[in-house]
Amino acid sequence: MTISLTEENYIKAIFYKSNSNNIGVSTNSLSNHLKNKASSVTDMLKKLADKKLIRYKKYKGVLLTLKGEKIAINIIRKHRLWEVFLMEKLNFSWDQVHDIAEQLEHIKSEELIKRLDSFLGKPTLDPHGDPIPDEKGKFNETKSIPLNECKILKEIIFIGVKNHTISFLKYLTSIGLGIGDKFKIEAINDFDNSYQIKVKKNNLVFISNDLASNILIKIKNE
Amino acid sequence: MTISLTEENYIKAIFYKSNSNNIGVSTNSLSNHLKNKASSVTDMLKKLADKKLIRYKKYKGVLLTLKGEKIAINIIRKHRLWEVFLMEKLNFSWDQVHDIAEQLEHIKSEELIKRLDSFLGKPTLDPHGDPIPDEKGKFNETKSIPLNECKILKEIIFIGVKNHTISFLKYLTSIGLGIGDKFKIEAINDFDNSYQIKVKKNNLVFISNDLASNILIKIKNE
DNA sequence: ATTATTTTTTAGACTCATCTAAATTTATTT
């Protein structure tokens, strides 16, 4: 059975929109995510259900089958491995890799991915701190919290981003923040819940609560 | 103007079928090459002509415009760079790279190709000895002759293949022949125009005329 | 110069992925 590029993108979208609860993904949320009309989504859901990649009940939302989930995870694996390649080998910046990986993730060759994985040293995290599932589809999730949930002045490690837009990533770069960096919360303004942090020897940086909610961290020594 | 993957494959096919003489490529030859029906080819030729990528006169065959040619050469450049990547960095063998490169050549990012080119050390030849056009589209052709045109017992350098099928490439590998190898013609059988050659310290290998016609060589010290 | 053959184009149909507009179902308010 062959799966088209379009079908792959639907499968991936369903995976991303799936909650850990067993509640089905709604047609509208897929419609928004994929920027297709809801009626187009319905058409595709019927097709994916025929192929046993999803479980679909009219009006009731949709869930991936095991088969569908495997496909989704494999695409994500490919996407993130290519992102590592683009960053580590071709020196792209972390805000440039996603769009190109969106294309590369659809290249069909299991052997290619196996070799790419080895070539890159079997990385476990992509340039944005997201875990790369292994060949069997296992994610190695490191638990993190958004910076704005941290209410104490602590030493912090920056381990991921919730927002993946180019402008957000570029902004973080501009204030000297990269994945793995340690920084210190110097002050929390309890009026607007904004932060002042100090990255290495840089000056203090002001971070709005909105920004802080998209910065995923781990508290040092914990 | 965007060019679809399908259109790219037609443009590439037209480029490959173009003779150095200014004779148009026929509908049937494209039909054979692409394994599409002639009627489908005609449809696409109309579309490509509308986009000014080809010059097309009904019943008269087709020629690439300068614009079309540029696109064709760029696709070939991408294809061959990816082949080098697959072979040099991911250790694929020369018979495995083509099919994957057929997919990779359609990835759209000029920046990606620029960086890939640098990463690979700006190679000028692909794994099959074919020239890689530079950023400006210039090919650096090295002149070669098919082995079966060489009628004297000489020292030879193997510099390319005319046939790119997996089975042919695998066979060459099995007799110890790889691009750049030097070998000596030990005998030419004038009954069937077959060859006996000696690769390095290996035993003698018998090469049929048919095989020899697909082996591109350069005579050593000439 | 006709006739026959081959090549190419046209006509009409199909699948995939999408859309708009209308109908239907589900959820929310009164």
Place this chain on the structure above:
DNA sequence: AAATAAATTTAGATGAGTCTAAAAAATAAT
């Protein structure tokens, strides 16, 4: 419990890319 609003599906249409069958043009053979 109706009425209203929101979400979802159905119906019908479109463009890209393909196909088969038939018509037309170009070539080759008599």
